[in-house]
Amino acid sequence: MSAVISDSRKSPNSSVKGLYQNLTRRYLRRTKFKIGLVITLVVLVLALVSPWVVPYPDEGAGYVPPEASQREKEPPSLRFFFGTDTRGRDLFSRVIMGVRSAVIQITTVISLSLLIGLLAGVLAAYFKGVVEIILNYLVELFISIPAVIIALVLRLALGPGLMTVIASLVTTWWSWYARITYVYARSVMEMDYVTLARLSGLSPLKIMTRHVMRNVLTPVLVQAVTDMGSVLLEASTINFLGLGLPLNSPEWGVIMLEGLSVLEIAPWISAYPGFFLLVTALGFSLVGDTLREEIDPRLRRRWRLWF
Amino acid sequence: MPLSLNYLTKRIVWIFLVIIGVVVFSYTAIIISPGDPAVKWAGNPRGPNASLAIELARKELGLDKPPLIQVLKFVADVFTGNIGLSIAYKIPVFEVILRRLVATLELLLISYLIAIPLGVFLGIESALHRNGKLDTFLQSLGTVLANTPTFWVGAWLFLTLILLGAYPYGRVDPKIATATGFHPITGFYLIDALVEGNLIVFVNILSKIISPAIAIAIYPIGVLVRLTRALVSDALLEDYIRASVAWGVSRSVIIWRYALKAITPGLVQVIGLAFSYSLVDAMAVEYVVFGREGLGSLLIDSLNYGDFRLAVGLIIIVAVFYLLVNTLTDIIQALIDPKVRL
Amino acid sequence: MVLAVRARNLRVGYVDEDENILWAVKGVSFEVNQGEVFCLVGESGCGKSTIGNTIIGILPPYAVTDGELHVFGKPVVRGNHRDYSGIRGRIVSYVPQNPGTSLNPYQTIGTQLYYVLNSVYGWDKKKSLEVAKKYLSLVELDPEETVDRYPHELSGGMQQRAAIAIALSTGAKIVVADEPTSALDAHLRLQLIKLLMKLKESESLTLVMITHDLVAAGKICDSVAVVYAGEILEKCSGSNVIVEPLHPYTQMLADAVPLLGFKRRLKSIPGEPPRPDEEVTGCVFAPRCHLAFEKCVEPPPHFKVYKGEVACWRYAGNAKQ
Numbered sequence: 001m002s003a004v005i006s007d008s009r010k011s012p013n014s015s016v017k018g019l020y021q022n023l024t025r026r027y028l029r030r031t032k033f034k035i036g037l038v039i040t041l042v043v044l045v046l047a048l049v050s051p052w053v054v055p056y057p058d059e060g061a062g063y064v065p066p067e068a069s070q071r072e073k074e075p076p077s078l079r080f081f082f083g084t085d086t087r088g089r090d091l092f093s094r095v096i097m098g099v100r101s102a103v104i105q106i107t108t109v110i111s112l113s114l115l116i117g118l119l120a121g122v123l124a125a126y127f128k129g130v131v132e133i134i135l136n137y138l139v140e141l142f143i144s145i146p147a148v149i150i151a152l153v154l155r156l157a158l159g160p161g162l163m164t165v166i167a168s169l170v171t172t173w174w175s176w177y178a179r180i181t182y183v184y185a186r187s188v189m190e191m192d193y194v195t196l197a198r199l200s201g202l203s204p205l206k207i208m209t210r211h212v213m214r215n216v217l218t219p220v221l222v223q224a225v226t227d228m229g230s231v232l233l234e235a236s237t238i239n240f241l242g243l244g245l246p247l248n249s250p251e252w253g254v255i256m257l258e259g260l261s262v263l264e265i266a267p268w269i270s271a272y273p274g275f276f277l278l279v280t281a282l283g284f285s286l287v288g289d290t291l292r293e294e295i296d297p298r299l300r301r302r303w304r305l306w307f
Numbered sequence: 308m309p310l311s312l313n314y315l316t317k318r319i320v321w322i323f324l325v326i327i328g329v330v331v332f333s334y335t336a337i338i339i340s341p342g343d344p345a346v347k348w349a350g351n352p353r354g355p356n357a358s359l360a361i362e363l364a365r366k367e368l369g370l371d372k373p374p375l376i377q378v379l380k381f382v383a384d385v386f387t388g389n390i391g392l393s394i395a396y397k398i399p400v401f402e403v404i405l406r407r408l409v410a411t412l413e414l415l416l417i418s419y420l421i422a423i424p425l426g427v428f429l430g431i432e433s434a435l436h437r438n439g440k441l442d443t444f445l446q447s448l449g450t451v452l453a454n455t456p457t458f459w460v461g462a463w464l465f466l467t468l469i470l471l472g473a474y475p476y477g478r479v480d481p482k483i484a485t486a487t488g489f490h491p492i493t494g495f496y497l498i499d500a501l502v503e504g505n506l507i508v509f510v511n512i513l514s515k516i517i518s519p520a521i522a523i524a525i526y527p528i529g530v531l532v533r534l535t536r537a538l539v540s541d542a543l544l545e546d547y548i549r550a551s552v553a554w555g556v557s558r559s560v561i562i563w564r565y566a567l568k569a570i571t572p573g574l575v576q577v578i579g580l581a582f583s584y585s586l587v588d589a590m591a592v593e594y595v596v597f598g599r600e601g602l603g604s605l606l607i608d609s610l611n612y613g614d615f616r617l618a619v620g621l622i623i624i625v626a627v628f629y630l631l632v633n634t635l636t637d638i639i640q641a642l643i644d645p646k647v648r649l
Numbered sequence: 650m651v652l653a654v655r656a657r658n659l660r661v662g663y664v665d666e667d668e669n670i671l672w673a674v675k676g677v678s679f680e681v682n683q684g685e686v687f688c689l690v691g692e693s694g695c696g697k698s699t700i701g702n703t704i705i706g707i708l709p710p711y712a713v714t715d716g717e718l719h720v721f722g723k724p725v726v727r728g729n730h731r732d733y734s735g736i737r738g739r740i741v742s743y744v745p746q747n748p749g750t751s752l753n754p755y756q757t758i759g760t761q762l763y764y765v766l767n768s769v770y771g772w773d774k775k776k777s778l779e780v781a782k783k784y785l786s787l788v789e790l791d792p793e794e795t796v797d798r799y800p801h802e803l804s805g806g807m808q809q810r811a812a813i814a815i816a817l818s819t820g821a822k823i824v825v826a827d828e829p830t831s832a833l834d835a836h837l838r839l840q841l842i843k844l845l846m847k848l849k850e851s852e853s854l855t856l857v858m859i860t861h862d863l864v865a866a867g868k869i870c871d872s873v874a875v876v877y878a879g880e881i882l883e884k885c886s887g888s889n890v891i892v893e894p895l896h897p898y899t900q901m902l903a904d905a906v907p908l909l910g911f912k913r914r915l916k917s918i919p920g921e922p923p924r925p926d927e928e929v930t931g932c933v934f935a936p937r938c939h940l941a942f943e944k945c946v947e948p949p950p951h952f953k954v955y956k957g958e959v960a961c962w963r964y965a966g967n968a969k970q
Contacts (some may be wrong), residue, residue, distance in 0.1 A: 141329070146584070148591070152618050155610065237591050240595070257595075260595065267466055271463075274458075285450060550752070555819050560767075565753060568755050568756075
């Protein structure tokens with residue numbers, strides 16, 4: 001409890017939405033952020049370089065070499081760090097290459113959802129009337145349906161594959177961002193200078209979009225970072241149920257499914273991918289949490305039970 | 308009751324609109340996706356009666372009519388309960404779903420019966436010792452728990468039980484059930500066993516429900532520990548708390564009565580959201596890991612049999628479930644907060 | 650005779666997000682006798698509410714203190730250590746500024762009174778209800794009606810009376826009223842002050858009033874302390890403070906208040922009080938004082954004048970320190 005006793009001037013950064021100020025100094029002070037950042041960076045790096053880093057890249061991708069049948073379901077060893085899976089492939093390679101699959105799924109889903117959501121929110125506020133009603137209805141509709149169920153319907157309609165996973169997740173997630181954007185855009189529409197622009201014949205859409213984006217982008221992005229963990233978990237659930245990527249794919253949910261049938265004799269097959277899922281989702285969560293706390297300065301005040 | 312007829316009417320209308328939306332979505336999905344929709348609707352049949360089934364499916368989908376009529380007809384069919392027979396089960400779809408829904412619901416309720424008291428209690432303790440060691444530990448634990456994949460924990464629990472010699476499959480041991488003459492009425496096995504006075508079966512059912520319940524409870528516990536701590540910390544800074552402290556109200560009353568009551572509306576809202584999320588978690592883990600019958604088994608069967616009708620039924624039920632939970636949390640909030648009138 | 654409240658060099662500060670302390674109260678000393686009405690007067694943000702909160706014991710968790718504060722002889726604040734056990738409710742009570750937010754919105758008035766009385770005296774529901782009704786009628790509220798009402802169902806004036814009822818029901822002998830009329834409409838203010846005075850007599854209370862209204866303070870208070878930027882500039886009796894203000898600031902406060910029946914030009918006080926984090930050397934009021942002179946660059950000590958106490962160099966000559 002070493003407080004600096006002084007009558008100093010207040011530091012200029014505390015109250016402003018100072019997400020971008022003193023980036024390194026403030027964030028690196030927090031253990032939470034450091035752990036999250038390390039995890040996230042490792043994940044991103046692995047996503048890029050995994051095929052060149054793992055000992056058995058083709059097995060990682062799903063290929064079953066002929067000699068693999070000799071070494072099915074082997075426990076972890078020096079040769080195969082995580083052991084081998086049900087077809088004899090190196091589990092370590094599969095799991096590490098699963099990082100790439102995870103990152104691809106997350107980034108695609110989040111960026112598409114952001115795009116569609118932001119667009120929808122702005123359009124609904126700008127055009128009002130029928131467009132507004134329809135978009136609001138769609139938002140409320142899709143916000144209340146879980147991605148897994150949509151995945152079932154899409155799986156039966158479209159068949160297995162990455163498309164199904166991404167489509168189901170985007171169908172749910174866009175509505176969250178649309179809602180946030182819409183609420184904010186609506187208040188922007190009321191602003192005087194938008195009305196003024198409209199009266200003087202300028203396109204208020206451009207102005208509104210720019211203004212909305214400038215202000216809503218930060219909280220929405222922070223939300224998106226925090227959402228990455230949840231998206232990952234939902235995506236892997238979809239794959240775990242066999243609704244998305246097919247068996248033998250380098251995807252954590254899929255590997256866990258494969259390992260279920262041999263859980264008693266080869267628990268490592270399901271153990272490792274799940275662990276990686278936890279750690280990756282945790283990493284994104286920690287980063288997102290820290291960002292959110294920085295936006296809300298109230299949370300940082302000293303607190304103690306005072307009575 | 309703090310409800311108005313207006314509110315209820317709006318809710319019911321909204322549920323209808325959602326069902327329509329969901330059905331239109333499914334219909335669109337099957338129509339515009341590559342491949343013959345009739346084949347998919349018929350469940351990819353093979354064998355001698357295949358073409359007959361496909362023709363029937365074509366009529367049911369109304370593919371011979373113009374698009375708008377198709378959609379309307381389909382929606383109307385759904386509302387009259389006429390999605391046809393489930394391909395997997397050969398009985399009407401909604402009958403199948405409702406039977407299994409109870410099983411998943413039972414699991415969810417037991418799970419939240421564990422998660423809510425535990426999560427809230429730990430959250431309060433965390434807030435009271437804020438910035439101390441207990442708080443840091445609990446908050447870190449909470450974050451980890453909230454990010455743990457349920458089916459992973461489920462797999463571990465399952466494995467542990469197997470290694471210990473227990474048999475965590477299914478909802479009840481069939482041998483014990485037949486031996487003790489167990490006849491479930493409601494579908495909530497725990498209640499049915501108690502009603503029958505059948506303690507042996509009750510213990511058996513309980514032992515089988517505990518592990519998946521714990522696996523599902525992991526996520527809400529994590530969420531609640533963090534949420535409660537934040538809500539309590541905020542609540543304790545409110546004006547009326549300060550005034551009450553000034554008037555001499557004791558610490559335990561302030562925390563366990565005033566603060567707890569104050570955070571309940573916020574808690575209930577989040578619990579509702581988490582509960583809906585856990586439905587999917589439960590579906591993922593109950594059948595695939597624990598071999599229990601429920602909505603999860605329906606999901607897998609729908610997948611394996613290409614049973615699109617079942618899928619449509621499922622999506623309707625899940626959407627309605629979400630809405631009902633949402634409505635329930637609204638009502639609970641109105642009951643607690645005298646200023647809220649629906 | 651034990652003093653009701655005694656403060657010696659009391660300092661109270663708040664710690665901000667970057668662990669810096671901002672002192673809101675910069676060393677005040679005063680005494681409150683039993684049975685008197687004591688007023689803390691000053692502009693918004695001068696620290697008077699903080700002093701009040703320190704007496705009551707509801708400083709926020711990010712507060713730090715220094716100096717001493719005694720309530721009926723018991724040291725409640727000593728350095729940065731605060732101990733209010735046995736004080737809250739039982740000895741010191743509180744009439745809040747904003748009754749709307751100070752009453753528990755989730756409970757009826759009756760239930761709130763029950764919890765207070767149960768915590769302080771251990772009474773059960775029946776006894777608490779009896780006592781509750783007695784105090785509600787004391788503040789001129791209908792006991793049967795009010796007991797079952799939620800705060801939001803009462804008007805502002807009724808809420809404030811209910812708050813007073815709760816405050817008094819604890820049997821406290823010292824009541825700190827923090828701007829009790831500021832949340833009320835003008836026509837209710839006089840009523841409320843009259844009520845407080847009546848209760849003070851009937852319940853033999855010591856009343857500490859925090860207000861920004863100098864004239865009201867002068868009318869009802871036995872002694873007044875004028876607070877500015879965390880310091881007490883003047884202490885004197887209530888009747889004297891408007892008629893013969895000692896400190897230039899008090900004089901300017903008095904001049905700024907319209908008096909009914911007097912047609913005179915109102916003078917507002919130029920400038921603004923210093924911010925809590927601003928460094929102040931010398932007399933804290935000097936920058937705005939039209940009577941400031943060279944000596945004012947040093948902080949003035951408190952000079953005892955025959956009518957009271959004042960912290961102003963102008964009194965250096967004809968006073969004992």
